[in-house]
Amino acid sequence: MLHKYHSNGKLLITGEYTVLDGAKSLALPTKFGQTLTVEETESKTILWKALRHNDEEWFTTEIDLLRLENKTEDAIINTTNNQITETLLNILTEAKALNPSFLKGAKGVKVITKLEFPENWGLGSSSTLINNIASWANVNAFTLLWNSFSGSGYDIACAQNDSPIVYKLEHKNPQIETVKFDPAFKDQLFFIHLNKKQNSREGIDRYRKATSSEDKAKAIKSIDILTEKIQNAQSLTLFENLLKEHEEVIASIIKLQPVKDHLFKDFKGEIKSLGAWGGDFILATGEKAYTTNYFNKKGYHTILSYEEMIA
Numbered sequence: 556m557l558h559k560y561h562s563n564g565k566l567l568i569t570g571e572y573t574v575l576d577g578a579k580s581l582a583l584p585t586k587f588g589q590t591l592t593v594e595e596t597e598s599k600t601i602l603w604k605a606l607r608h609n610d611e612e613w614f615t616t617e618i619d620l621l622r623l624e625n626k627t628e629d630a631i632i633n634t635t636n637n638q639i640t641e642t643l644l645n646i647l648t649e650a651k652a653l654n655p656s657f658l659k660g661a662k663g664v665k666v667i668t669k670l671e672f673p674e675n676w677g678l679g680s681s682s683t684l685i686n687n688i689a690s691w692a693n694v695n696a697f698t699l700l701w702n703s704f705s706g707s708g709y710d711i712a713c714a715q716n717d718s719p720i721v722y723k724l725e726h727k728n729p730q731i732e733t734v735k736f737d738p739a740f741k742d743q744l745f746f747i748h749l750n751k752k753q754n755s756r757e758g759i760d761r762y763r764k765a766t767s768s769e770d771k772a773k774a775i776k777s778i779d780i781l782t783e784k785i786q787n788a789q790s791l792t793l794f795e796n797l798l799k800e801h802e803e804v805i806a807s808i809i810k811l812q813p814v815k816d817h818l819f820k821d822f823k824g825e826i827k828s829l830g831a832w833g834g835d836f837i838l839a840t841g842e843k844a845y846t847t848n849y850f851n852k853k854g855y856h857t858i859l860s861y862e863e864m865i866a
Contacts, residue, residue: 562686563588564678565713569782572762578778584713587672589683598663606669649702650692657692677835682710740791741861748857751834758831795825
């Protein structure tokens with residue numbers, strides 16, 4: 556029997572960093588995500604194969620099912636990457652801890668994961684995997700995330716929803732509201748990949764160290780208001796002004812220059828970082844021809860329209 560699971564990727568439009576401390580944040584599920592298919596076998600192992608968006612195999616491993624069940628350290632039979640396999644084992648072990656019947660009595664399984672986007676895009680290769688495994692194991696994906704890794708969980712919320720959401724974390728209790736975000740000016744919104752993978756943990760560490768509790772509380776209050784205004788903006792001009800204000804709030808607490816000031820000062824529209832500052836995608840506003848030409852000349856060639864990116 557074949558089972559297939561799918562999770563959406565994510566983009567955080569507002570509330571980067573502050574989402575960790577309960578700020579209301581606007582997040583958009585993307586058309587690109589990840590699938591996970593499970594097929595029962597007689598192998599007495601978990602045979603795992605991971606594919607890139609172009610069907611290229613980038614990782615394989617084989618895990619002894621009985622040894623995983625008994626939590627022995629020598630469960631790995633073979634692998635192309637020990638570190639990735641250890642991470643995978645950790646997720647599967649945590650899933651079993653949450654649901655002891657997961658994989659119990661299984662003779663063997665063949666698992667194939669496939670990303671629908673290049674892994675350097677930063678749309679959630681980990682969060683989509685965790686959400687898919689949680690669906691397979693029939694466990695809470697947020698709990699699985701926090702038991703395996705860390706983070707606010709907004710990416711898990713995006714993985715599970717097909718429309719824009721406002722996400723708020725209250726004492727590790729995710730508050731998810733599906734909202735209407737379909738701006739009339741969406742044909743002037745573009746996502747540009749900076750082709751520079753950003754380590755989210757580094758940005759979070761900087762945020763934690765640079766921010767006093769008083770400044771953090773003030774910033775969260777500002778972001779809550781800006782998230783609502785950005786979500787409901789009726790004109791591009793207002794939307795751009797709000798994006799600029801949002802960049803200034805985050806810049807003041809993480810002590811970094813906004814990406815427009817740093818790299819694109821002469822751009823005629825507005826630019827906003829999405830998620831951890833310094834890499835992955837940015838949001839740019841402007842006419843299509845000008846925006847495409849501008850970023851191409853700067854050496855950035857992965858430019859997606861709103862319609863191409865958002866579910």
